[in-house]
Amino acid sequence: STGENGSGGGRSGALSSPAITEEVQKIDVNPPKGTRDFPPEEMRLRTWLFRNFREVSRLFGFEEVDFPVLESEALFIRKAGEEIRDQLYCFEDRGNRRVALRPELTPSLARLVIQKGKSVSLPLKWFAVGQCWRYERMTRGRRREHYQWNMDIIGVPEVMAEAELISSIVTFFKRIGITASDVGFKVSSRKVLQEVLRCYSVPESLFGKVCIIIDKIGKIPMDDIKKDLMSAGVSEEAVEELLQVLSIKSLTKLEEILGGAGEAVAELKKLFSLAEKFGYSEWIEFDASIVRGLAYYTGIVFEGFDREGKLRAICGGGRYDRLLSTFGGDDLPACGFGFGDAVIVELLKDRGLLPELSLQVENIVCALDVNLQGAAARVASILREKSQSVELVLESKPLKWVFKRAARINAHKLILVGSSEWQRGMVVVKILSSGEQYEVKLDELE
Numbered sequence: 414s415t416g417e418n419g420s421g422g423g424r425s426g427a428l429s430s431p432a433i434t435e436e437v438q439k440i441d442v443n444p445p446k447g448t449r450d451f452p453p454e455e456m457r458l459r460t461w462l463f464r465n466f467r468e469v470s471r472l473f474g475f476e477e478v479d480f481p482v483l484e485s486e487a488l489f490i491r492k493a494g495e496e497i498r499d500q501l502y503c504f505e506d507r508g509n510r511r512v513a514l515r516p517e518l519t520p521s522l523a524r525l526v527i528q529k530g531k532s533v534s535l536p537l538k539w540f541a542v543g544q545c546w547r548y549e550r551m552t553r554g555r556r557r558e559h560y561q562w563n564m565d566i567i568g569v570p571e572v573m574a575e576a577e578l579i580s581s582i583v584t585f586f587k588r589i590g591i592t593a594s595d596v597g598f599k600v601s602s603r604k605v606l607q608e609v610l611r612c613y614s615v616p617e618s619l620f621g622k623v624c625i626i627i628d629k630i631g632k633i634p635m636d637d638i639k640k641d642l643m644s645a646g647v648s649e650e651a652v653e654e655l656l657q658v659l660s661i662k663s664l665t666k667l668e669e670i671l672g673g674a675g676e677a678v679a680e681l682k683k684l685f686s687l688a689e690k691f692g693y694s695e696w697i698e699f700d701a702s703i704v705r706g707l708a709y710y711t712g713i714v715f716e717g718f719d720r721e722g723k724l725r726a727i728c729g730g731g732r733y734d735r736l737l738s739t740f741g742g743d744d745l746p747a748c749g750f751g752f753g754d755a756v757i758v759e760l761l762k763d764r765g766l767l768p769e770l771s772l773q774v775e776n777i778v779c780a781l782d783v784n785l786q787g788a789a790a791r792v793a794s795i796l797r798e799k800s801q802s803v804e805l806v807l808e809s810k811p812l813k814w815v816f817k818r819a820a821r822i823n824a825h826k827l828i829l830v831g832s833s834e835w836q837r838g839m840v841v842v843k844i845l846s847s848g849e850q851y852e853v854k855l856d857e858l859e
């Protein structure tokens with residue numbers, strides 16, 4: 414059988430001019446380590462995923478924003494020992510500036526909010542879908558880039574904002590066929606940690622660092638967690654109490670331990686009550702061990718997980734009320750989440766929920782005579798001006814090739830431009846699914 418190019422499957426290609434000889438510099442055709450190409454099939458899935466990100470953001474009244482992939486390194490330099498800092502893809506540019514490929518979007522969003530200052534009215538509800546980077550030693554063979562969907566609410570101090578954000582993610586999951594049996598959200602508050610640390614007079618300045626260490630529970634041995642906490646300045650007694658509290662999975666139990674007077678319990682109870690009203694109670698559960706691995710969270714934190722426990726966190730977020738003021742901006746309350754484009758695809762594959770996406774071109778237009786190429790181009794333009802997609806056969810090809818091509822692009826109609834019909838101002842239309850064929854006047858094409 415012949416390939417699409419009408420030859421023995423090999424590439425006929427244009428004849429290279431023997432007179433011109435250029436030095437061949439053979440390149441590696443693969444993308445850099447840890448990065449991905451998106452050929453058409455993968456790009457269709459990505460476009461489908463991002464279309465759902467954007468549709469949910471629209472449903473919640475959020476406005477899309479974007480920022481440079483390249484940012485000042487200073488945006489991401491935090492002293493709490495985060496993994497995101499250890500893996501910063503940073504360098505000095507030709508102007509001797511320290512810059513970095515963004516590892517996340519929140520600092521850029523905070524920067525833009527501060528830049529806009531009083532010119533924007535609160536609350537701000539912004540979303541972005543952007544590529545984020547990390548430089549990880551390839552020993553672990555993990556990716557170095559992924560696309561993240563972020564939604565952020567700036568200017569709302571109450572947990573209604575977090576409840577709205579979780580509702581948007583639930584809405585997204587439902588749209589793509591994921592149910593509460595597939596995934597859930599583990600929810601807690603860093604104020605739980607804060608209240609325990611205060612009981613043991615641990616300085617507030619240690620808070621970020623302690624959170625980052627706690628976030629490593631389950632990733633490194635518990636003895637190392639304890640050692641790291643104590644070398645950070647937390648007493649052995651406080652460490653024991655802290656780890657005890659972090660094992661709590663019930664809000665009632667937490668209230669028994671912390672008492673009902675603190676903000677942590679009150680906010681969490683409010684959030685669970687709002688979840689009931691939003692109608693997503695079955696999706697969320699309290700888990701005191703959830704702290705998330707970013708230093709700037711200050712309150713409610715949450716992460717989406719797969720109930721089979723096979724995958725890494727699907728998404729995560731929380732309240733970060735201090736980030737803008739640490740950048741020199743106003744003391745604005747803020748919360749948001751990040752949702753990566755990789756784990757969700759693994760989950761969809763696991764659950765057999767990957768959508769069937771194929772190239773769909775409505776029309777394929779072909780001249781039956783090399784002298785009618787111009788006529789075929791005219792037909793294509795008429796259809797395209799009517800917002801109809803058209804694959805125009807650009808070279809003289811056997812009909813067998815044209816039908817094969819039409820099948821590959823799932824064309825609905827084949828438009829044949831033949832000389833006898835053209836002289837009568839007509840073309841032949843063939844409905845490829847039924848084989849029905851008829852002549853149409855050029856100005857009646859639709």
Ligand SMILES: Nc1ccc(Br)nc1
Pocket residue numbers: 497516517545546547556557558559
């Ligand atoms: N922050 C970050 C960036 C890139 C990847 Br892949 N994972 C996490």
